[in-house]
Amino acid sequence: MLETFIIIFLATLFYLAIANRMRNYIKLLVYQGLLLFLVAAFHLKDFNIFNLIVILLETIVFKAVAVPYCIERIIRHNGITRETEPFLPNFVSLLITVGIVVASILLSGSIDDIILDKFFFVGAVSAIFTGLYLIVSRRKILTHVVGYCVIENGVFILSLAVGNEMPAMVNLGVMLDIFASVLILGIFANKIGDVFHDVDIDALSGLKD
């Protein structure tokens, strides 16, 4: 069951690579949040019930509802509809994402580990690097935020992988999630959107040497 969820999660990464409309990015983030909720619910067996509820609530409320809602609001506020002119054509992006996933699978081949499930490793590493790729290959700052959320989802999967042995790491992952997302989206929602109306990275080129 867990494997199925992670494979669907990988599929969302491929879709992220070729998505152009901002609404699609948001939908994909919601799906990823739901998938992570399911993975956490099925995987974390040794947790005490209170801790488990906190973590499940975080994935469903924060990852699948609050963050996408916040991004959606910013999009409506600034009238952004789509990611214009990506640096690379979608087909190339798709190829690169496939490359990232294949490389993670190859890397996982060298792991002979009883603690870590290879599926978790592949899901996490692929998400981290796809997120990074989204950040470097897109123009809109908001897409960079989406890329960052994807990285965080990858990190969350990895923390789940060691979750049964080190429950504290999952809680720390949750803390990172909330802290960084609030900080980033807070600045964005309150300031960037109003000051830089177009929210294109070209607008952020005032500081240079």
Place this chain on the structure above:
Amino acid sequence: MITAIYLAAVVCIVIGLAFSRSTVLSDILGVLFLGVQTMLTVHGLMNPGLTELNYFSFDALGLILLLTLSIISYPALIHSRIYLSKPKATASSAAAYNASCVLLIAAMTMGYLANHAAVTWIFTEITTLSAAILIYHHRSKLALEATWKYVFVCAISICFVFVGILFISLALLHDGCSELFYSDLMAHTSTLNGFWMTLGFIFIFAGYTAKLGLFPMFTAGVDAKDKAPAPAGALLASALMNLGFCGIFRIYASINGTPVGNWARMLMLVTAILTLFIATIYMARISNVKRMLAYSGIEHMSVVTIGLCFGKAGFIAAMLHMVMHTFVKSGLFFHFTQIWRTYSSKMLDDMGDYLKLNPFGALVLLFGFISIAAVPPSGLFFSELLVFKAMIAEGSWVVFAISAFLLTVLLWAFARSMFRIIFLPAAKPVEKISISAWESVTQLILFALAAYIGFNPPAFLLDFIEQAATMIS
């Protein structure tokens, strides 16, 4: 006990400062903070090796960095006070500045002392939050851009460090250990799983470079130091970089001597030289003085990292270099407020004749330049010499040649700009303003302290450095 009192006091002081709208109350709280900071430092120095609240240890490395930070926190708060009064900042922005400045110093303090990988990580996160508020102090478009870039890059880097910690936790789990204390890592050095430690170190190193100021994450730090008010920039350009070093070193110490350690050493060496190269290129063409100081910090942290790669002798030199760099670089940033008030500009093209416009300040700046350029009688000269000696002792002539060449070019670029400010006539007439010589006294003390440490390092400091060196020997 004392650590608990410190933490409780800091929380109260930060809340008090955030809501304070009166200068007198802020001053009292500032003095109170310096009091508890000094109390913690003295307590640590009297009880080396003590562990409090389970997660904070006064070990040698932590104590050296804590003492350095506590010393510069005095001038940092004094200059912040001057900065906020000339011209007078609004009560709310002064409150935000003061609260986040104290929070930054406290978070760095706890980050140095943390004996658990996750605790260091948490306090590093807090430094990002407080630094972001400081960078956004002026509420301008450029300040917003710098804040955004800093927060975004630091958020990614913090994710990286977390991933690294997760990989290392996997290595520890294999050894039957489910805690992430640095002492656990040191105890399992020889048996830790190489694959996970390699992956873990790559991510942790890449993540902490945002704070340490090395390639690949150094860029956001430069923008941050440029846009943050100069007294806050002083903390970002010195003590915060030391926190990055602390985070990397504690992990490196646990893999030193293993095959992974040798590989990590190679990674650090290549990254440091690459960073030195980048710093040299920017220093040669830059015209913004504050960014120049930021790049100079990157240069010195490269030297520190190179030192770390050359065994015990290199490590001792690197530690001395880091301590002296903290004093000198923060002094230069404190002095920058006077340059800004004189010219109302950061650009070299608008500067000149500083010796006539602010004679005492110009002499202090000259002393500061000599100190940071590592030209005798600068203390940094000795530590750089020791780093080079360590390189030659290990027969690394290529590294020696490359770094010596790059440092020479850097010296030329830096000297060209500084001499232009101090001695050459200004392109357009500048009105002379009166600046009290007292404002330069703290800088003078910091530069003199660095020179003193270089010539005659205090025995207790050398003792602590020797103790810290046992972690990697």
